[in-house]
Amino acid sequence: DTGVSQDPRHKITKRGQNVTFRCDPISEHNRLYWYRQTLGQGPEFLTYFQNEAQLEKSRLLSDRFSAERPKGSFSTLEIQRTEQGDSAMYLCASSRDRGPSYEQYFGPGTRLTVT
Amino acid sequence: AQSVTQLGSHVSVSEGALVLLRCNYSSSVPPYLFWYVQYPNQGLQLLLKYTTGATLVKGINGFEAEFKKSETSFHLTKPSAHMSDAAEYFCAVSRSSNTGKLIFGQGTTLQVKP
Numbered sequence: 001d002t003g004v005s006q007d008p009r010h011k012i013t014k015r016g017q018n019v020t021f022r023c024d025p026i027s028e029h030n031r032l033y034w035y036r037q038t039l040g041q042g043p044e045f046l047t048y049f050q051n052e053a054q055l056e057k058s059r060l061l062s063d064r065f066s067a068e069r070p071k072g073s074f075s076t077l078e079i080q081r082t083e084q085g086d087s088a089m090y091l092c093a094s095s096r097d098r099g100p101s102y103e104q105y106f107g108p109g110t111r112l113t114v115t
Numbered sequence: 116a117q118s119v120t121q122l123g124s125h126v127s128v129s130e131g132a133l134v135l136l137r138c139n140y141s142s143s144v145p146p147y148l149f150w151y152v153q154y155p156n157q158g159l160q161l162l163l164k165y166t167t168g169a170t171l172v173k174g175i176n177g178f179e180a181e182f183k184k185s186e187t188s189f190h191l192t193k194p195s196a197h198m199s200d201a202a203e204y205f206c207a208v209s210r211s212s213n214t215g216k217l218i219f220g221q222g223t224t225l226q227v228k229p
Binding site for chain 1: 215
């Protein structure tokens with residue numbers, strides 16, 4: 001069990017550019033979640049997958065955001081035409097979908113800065 | 116709808132003193148409740164969780180929390196603070212059935228003074 005990994009850890013981009021983040025979940029976990037955390041706030045749910053199916057999306061997830069999880073393994077989160085308001089920490093988490101606890105394990109996050 | 120309120124964005128204690136971080140939740144269905152800790156520039160680490168059964172739950176690093184349904188609370192405590200406990204703490208709630216998203220509170224920064 002190597003934990004949840006995210007790449008890159010830091011990304012600086014100019015407004016209007018597209019960015020893509022990757023998340024690799026714990027191998028036996030079939031649920032994968034994306035959250036966004038701004039400074040001084042708790043994480044806010046964006047979307048989650050069960051295997052390759054995207055089961056829920058937050059209203060926070062504008063049409064500039066898209067997430068995929070091909071083959072139910074790693075996931076990517078793409079932000080098109082970035083805005084300064086997109087600057088945040090993007091957290092990925094994974095969990096099982098059965099068993100007594102469903103607890104989510106978080107990766108280290110990708111910090112996005114839009115200049 | 117579910118929500119979480121953490122009372123006190125900053126809590127300061129002396130090393131060796133009791134730690135008490137407050138969390139109140141709102142949920143129309145039986146909740147699952149969690150406490151996570153976040154160190155600077157890191158992801159979140161699960162401290163403890165309440166799902167069903169015993170309302171006093173023990174977690175890692177000497178922390179524990181008690182689920183009080185009548186008070187809709189899930190406060191986090193530790194008898195004796197250590198310098199290494201200084202971090203950001205988040206309370207979270209999810210629905211007890213087929214849990215998906217976590218709803219987080221705004222967080223409490225714990226400062227431990229020597």
